Amino acid sequence: MKSNGIIAIMRKELARFFGDKRMVVSILLPGLLIYVMYSFMGQAMGSLYGVEEDYVPTVQVVNLPASVSALVEASGGMALVETDASAVEEAKAAVAEQGLDLLAVFPADFDQAVAAYDPAGGGAAPDVEIYYNAASTASQSTYMLLTGLLDAYEAQLANKFDINAGGGVYDLASEKDTAGTYFASLMPLLLMIFLYSGCVAVAPESIAGEKERGTIATMLITPIRRGDIAVGKILALAVVALLSGASSAVGTVLALPKLVGAASDELSANIYGVQDYLLLAAVILSTVLLLVTLISILSTFAKTVKEAQTYVMPLMILVMVLGVTAMFGGGAKTELWYYLIPLYNSVQCMVGVFSFSTVTAGVAAALAANAVYTVLGVFLLTRMFNSEKIVFSR
Amino acid sequence: MKELLQVRGLTKTFRLSAKQQKLEKTREKVRTAVNDLSFTANEGEIFGLLGPNGAGKTTTLRMLATLIRPDSGDAVLDGASVVKEPEQVRGKIGFLTSELKLEEFFTPNYLFDFFSTLHGVPPQVRRQRREALFARFGIDRFAEVKVADLSTGMKQKVSLVVSIVHDPDIIIFDEPTNGLDVLTARVVTDFLQELRSQGKTIIVSTHIFSLVEKLCDRVGIIIDGRMVCCGTLEEIRRGGSLEDRFFDIYRETVGEAE
Ligand SMILES: Nc1ncnc2c1ncn2[C@@H]1O[C@H](COP(=O)(O)OP(=O)(O)OP(=O)(O)O)[C@@H](O)[C@H]1O
Numbered sequence: 061m062k063s064n065g066i067i068a069i070m071r072k073e074l075a076r077f078f079g080d081k082r083m084v085v086s087i088l089l090p091g092l093l094i095y096v097m098y099s100f101m102g103q104a105m106g107s108l109y110g111v112e113e114d115y116v117p118t119v120q121v122v123n124l125p126a127s128v129s130a131l132v133e134a135s136g137g138m139a140l141v142e143t144d145a146s147a148v149e150e151a152k153a154a155v156a157e158q159g160l161d162l163l164a165v166f167p168a169d170f171d172q173a174v175a176a177y178d179p180a181g182g183g184a185a186p187d188v189e190i191y192y193n194a195a196s197t198a199s200q201s202t203y204m205l206l207t208g209l210l211d212a213y214e215a216q217l218a219n220k221f222d223i224n225a226g227g228g229v230y231d232l233a234s235e236k237d238t239a240g241t242y243f244a245s246l247m248p249l250l251l252m253i254f255l256y257s258g259c260v261a262v263a264p265e266s267i268a269g270e271k272e273r274g275t276i277a278t279m280l281i282t283p284i285r286r287g288d289i290a291v292g293k294i295l296a297l298a299v300v301a302l303l304s305g306a307s308s309a310v311g312t313v314l315a316l317p318k319l320v321g322a323a324s325d326e327l328s329a330n331i332y333g334v335q336d337y338l339l340l341a342a343v344i345l346s347t348v349l350l351l352v353t354l355i356s357i358l359s360t361f362a363k364t365v366k367e368a369q370t371y372v373m374p375l376m377i378l379v380m381v382l383g384v385t386a387m388f389g390g391g392a393k394t395e396l397w398y399y400l401i402p403l404y405n406s407v408q409c410m411v412g413v414f415s416f417s418t419v420t421a422g423v424a425a426a427l428a429a430n431a432v433y434t435v436l437g438v439f440l441l442t443r444m445f446n447s448e449k450i451v452f453s454r
Numbered sequence: 455m456k457e458l459l460q461v462r463g464l465t466k467t468f469r470l471s472a473k474q475q476k477l478e479k480t481r482e483k484v485r486t487a488v489n490d491l492s493f494t495a496n497e498g499e500i501f502g503l504l505g506p507n508g509a510g511k512t513t514t515l516r517m518l519a520t521l522i523r524p525d526s527g528d529a530v531l532d533g534a535s536v537v538k539e540p541e542q543v544r545g546k547i548g549f550l551t552s553e554l555k556l557e558e559f560f561t562p563n564y565l566f567d568f569f570s571t572l573h574g575v576p577p578q579v580r581r582q583r584r585e586a587l588f589a590r591f592g593i594d595r596f597a598e599v600k601v602a603d604l605s606t607g608m609k610q611k612v613s614l615v616v617s618i619v620h621d622p623d624i625i626i627f628d629e630p631t632n633g634l635d636v637l638t639a640r641v642v643t644d645f646l647q648e649l650r651s652q653g654k655t656i657i658v659s660t661h662i663f664s665l666v667e668k669l670c671d672r673v674g675i676i677i678d679g680r681m682v683c684c685g686t687l688e689e690i691r692r693g694g695s696l697e698d699r700f701f702d703i704y705r706e707t708v709g710e711a712e
């Protein structure tokens with residue numbers, strides 16, 4: 061009889077959510093939306109800062125020095141067209157109208173002037189004027205390319221010492237670490253928000269909604285135990301919230317490489333092993349159970365779904381603030397007591413998993429602590445279902 | 455005759471919120487909805503609680519159904535106390551009031567089975583009972599229609615059927631015919647009489663005199679939370695019409711208080 065009640069309530073809740081196409085869509089849609097949105101943003105950003113691969117920009121140059129000509133030839137990537145000084149105004153207009161990518165005006169006898177110039181002497185250095193159009197991606201990138209070349213040339217002329225001149229690999233972080241640090245700063249916040257949203261999409265509806273519509277009283281006059289209602293509801297809500305959270309998380313993981321664009325080779329979630337995913341799944345499960353319990357308790361105080369959604373707002377802010385703390389790097393905390401703080405411990409566990417710095421005892425402590433908080437919450441919820449003042453508040 | 459229900463000194467007060475005080479234009483902080491109410495009901499009879507709006511009928515029935523706890527006093531239903539053994543009481547009674555709603559998303563079939571499970575009715579029994587009750591009320595044609603799409607009368611019939619999935623011996627109905635057309639109301643009153651003939655004990659509340667005269671074996675008149683008189687229909691009527699007697703009693707009671 062005992063578990064029968066829990067199962068009956070769970071089945072009813074799940075039938076309620078999965079029998080309703082609108083509900084199913086609203087649960088799974090966020091993941092798809094996130095994927096589409098992030099991919100789109102990645103593409104938009106890519107086309108904003110990138111130029112088509114095989115495009116060769118044209119640069120009109122006045123007084124082209126031999127040295128620069130040789131430099132550009134060696135690096136490639138742009139076509140130089142020598143122009144007479146009299147055509148400068150015309151060329152400027154062309155750059156303004158994006159008909160021409162770049163106009164570079166060198167002083168006459170640039171090479172000699174550079175050779176003769178003595179920085180200690182205090183006179184004005186030879187000045188190169190480069191006209192570009194920041195509104196055009198091609199012009200902007202060509203400008204960067206040419207100024208980069210000239211800067212390098214200038215540095216080479218006055219070379220006193222080099223940094224990392226050899227062709228070796230100097231960044232000793234492995235690709236795994238780089239990606240790990242990136243995921244660890246971003247994913248905890250995103251995951252916490254997704255999990256929270258998943259819970260908020262279902263718990264107020266199921267609890268405050270039943271109160272508002274007067275259907276919970278119909279259950280309360282049956283011999284089923286209040287505790288069974290609480291447990292059954294929380295388990296079912298957790299399942300739905302997990303699905304919703306998982307949909308969002310999958311959408312994000314698939315879309316992240318697109319969002320980051322060029323770095324996508326390094327940013328594959330493949331760097332994580334089965335064990336990492338299992339650990340993450342355990343943390344997520346325990347977090348969702350706790351979140352659903354908390355939101356259910358808040359919803360039970362509310363008379364209507366709307367009121368419940370107001371009551372849970374502070375919790376959302378808290379979840380976001382805690383998620384943001386993951387961005388202030390440094391890997392997971394090693395002190396155990398941090399893992400006893402509800403929700404913050406989830407963030408720390410996630411940081412640990414993503415940055416390969418899991419504190420095993422910490423995760424164990426967090427899972428145990430969350431289980432205790434959840435049980436206490438269920439107990440409180442049961443008490444609340446027993447209170448006529450709360451269930452029948454007007 | 456067996457006394458299946460004893461109500462002894464039931465009292466219930468509500469704390470009025472500031473909003474309620476304003477709404478009802480009153481300064482009182484505490485409202486005594488039911489005041490030291492006692493009565494008994496016998497097995498196999500229909501007992502009517504008759505009273506004007508706000509007399510405390512619904513509050514009394516909600517206490518009997520263990521939805522709310524009395525401040526003091528107790529009621530014993532077939533040996534189970536609403537204060538000490540609420541879970542046992544819930545297994546013995548069927549309670550129907552307009553504040554108990556069915557989830558509109560589900561079908562009568564689903565709800566019947568769901569509530570049968572909550573009441574611990576074995577699947578075999580459940581099926582037979584469902585078929586019989588659905589046929590009796592013409593729900594069978596709508597068994598797979600969502601409650602949201604049913605007419606008010608059909609919803610009420612489904613609510614009634616769902617409230618007795620466990621075939622309880624005591625049936626408590628708050629305003630059984632409220633909001634129903636004459637046809638549906640007739641179906642409900644006929645069914646109540648049928649239940650009585652099966653030996654069930656039925657408590658109804660109402661402010662409709664004709665309903666009491668038609669249905670009830672015994673009546674309690676309740677005014678301002680107090681039971682002002684209680685007896686068989688004949689004892690109360692004293693040969694006159696129930697309506698005339700009620701006004702006499704009402705005048706006496708309210709006159710006394712002033
Ligand atoms: N939860 C509550 N909080 C505050 N006051 C309440 C509450 N429930 C009932 N009351 C008050 O108690 C009194 C009795 O109400 P009750 O609903 O029992 O009357 P009733 O006899 O059923 O009336 P009606 O015929 O209008 O249904 C009323 O004055 C009502 O306003």
Ligand SMILES: [Mg+2]
Nearest residue numbers: 511512513628
């Ligand atoms: Mg009433």
